[in-house]
Amino acid sequence: MRNAAPVSLISEKWRDYRFSEKLAGHFGSSVALVEENQECLKETDKSAIWKLEIRTVTQSVPLILKIFKAPIEGPKWIELNTYRKASVLLSDLMPAVYWTEDVPNTNEVWAILEYVPQLKGQIIFTPDSFDKIIPSLAKLHARTHNDRLFERWDLFSEWLPLYHSDTAIAERVQTRDRTLEYLDKAMEHPEWRQKLKPQYDRLQRLLSSGPEYFPELAQAGKSVIHNDLQTPNIGCGNVQEESWNLKFLDWEGARFAPCWFDMFNLIGIFFAYRKDWRSAEEEVVARCAPLYALEMSKHGVRFEGDPVRLYKMAYLQKVLEKSLFLQLQWAVEGQKPAFLLDGYLDKIKGWGKELGLHVK
Structure with missing residues (x-):
C-alpha cells in the first residue's frame, strides 16, 4: 500500500x-x-x-x-x-x-x-447480531430525535445536512429524473429489458410521483442518522460480552433524516448482499423492527405506526430515491455488477403492494 x-x-x-x-x-x-x-x-x-x-x-x-x-x-x-x-x-x-x-x-x-476495533473480522456476522446493535442505534436516534436535536442546534447548525432542505429535495428530484432516464436506457438492453418489462409502466408512473413516497416516515420522526451502517463502520471492544459497547465509525454520511433509514442501512443492505440469509429476512424484520421501536420507547420516543410497516416504508423509500438509480446506472454503463436489481424489483412489487404504494 x-x-x-x-x-x-x-x-x-x-x-x-x-x-x-x-x-x-x-x-x-x-x-x-x-x-x-x-x-x-x-x-x-x-x-x-x-x-x-x-x-x-x-x-x-x-x-x-x-x-x-x-x-x-x-x-x-x-x-x-x-x-x-x-x-x-x-x-x-x-x-x-x-x-x-x-x-x-x-x-x-x-x-x-x-482506536476501536471493527466488528468486521471479530465475529461471524449473522442476523442475530442485529439484536446487539439496535440498542446503541436507538440511543443515537433518540438523543437527537426531532426537537431534541434543535435543543442543541448550536452544535449542528453550520454543517449538518437536513433531509427536507430545499437543496436535498432538489437533489432527490434530480436523481428521480435520472432514474427514469436510466430505466429507459436499460430497456434498450435485451438482458435488462426482460427483467424490467413486467414492471416498466408502473415504475415509470411510480417514480414520476416521487421523490417522497411515504410521508409517514417524516411523521415518525427524524434524527441524526449515520447513513452507512455496515460492519466496517461499527466498532466494538468487548464482543465477548453479552452487551456490546458499540461505537459508530466514519461519519461522512451523517444527516438529519427519518430515523428508520438507518434500519434499512443496517438490515436491508445486509440481506440485499447476503443471498444465503435471504429466506430469513421477513422473520428478522418481524423481530428487529419491534425491537428498535421498543428500544426507542425506553428513551421516550414512541412510534404510532406498525414498526414493520415503517421499516418496509424506509426500505422502499431509500430504494426508490437512490438505490434503484445506482443499479440501473451500473446495469447500463457496466461500472459494477447490478446484482441487487432483481431483489429491489421484487421488493418494490411485493412490499409496494403490501403497503398500498400507489401512483398518485
Missing part, C-alpha cells in the same frame, strides 16, 4: 504540534509516540487513516490518525464536524476525539481518535 505520508513526516508533525503534550491530559500521564509502530490502514485522494501507538507510564495504547486532505468539503466536512462538534453530545457512540489540528500551508486537518 502506498503510504499516505512518510512515517518520518508523521513523527515530525507529532513533535511540531506537541501532540504528546496535548494528549497527556487524556491519559493522565506523559505520552510518547512509538515511532516504529505506524501502519497506514487506508488511503484515498480524500483522506488517509493510520494506526499509531503511544506509550504512557503504565500502558501502550493504539490510536487512529485520520488525515483529512484538502479541500475539506462535502462528506469530509461533515465527518470532521461530527468529531469536532457533535462529539459533545454523542461521545459514547463514537470514538473519543483526542485532538484535531489544522496543518498550516497544506489545508489538511489531522484528527487523533480512539
